[in-house]
Amino acid sequence: METVLIVIHLMVVLAxxxxxLLQRSEGGALGIGGGGGGGMMTARGSANILTRATxxxxxxxxxxxxxxxxLARMDERPASILDAAPGTPTSGPAADGTSGSGNGILDQLRPQGGTQQDTQPAPSGPQVPAAE
Known part of the structure; x- marks a missing residue:
């Protein structure tokens, strides 16, 4: 269905x-556009047909x-938090107040040797550079 509609769309675009491009220019700045031929494509007749066709x-x-x-929008399915498997954690803190499973982007960036809190004590106040 989509392929047929694309082919029709492309044929409409080309037409x-x-x-x-067949229409006569109104400005005539260069003196070109429109000629002297007779028949069906007279000035008044062609303008009417081409305007309606356009x-x-x-x-x-x-x-x-x-x-x-x-059609493109119908193919997409909206993501829902209800579609997630019951055992997988969702984003945000867990219900019991813990920080989660440890699979987040910040947990991946943390050094493997431990956290910063394990190696250094937490500062108690504003930090001042050491005097030299």
Missing amino acids: LVLVV AALAVAFFATSIALAI
């Missing part, structure tokens, strides 16, 4: 680019874009 292709472009966005 829209072609229709826009509007229709623009509507089709927005419709396929929105449909593709909705």
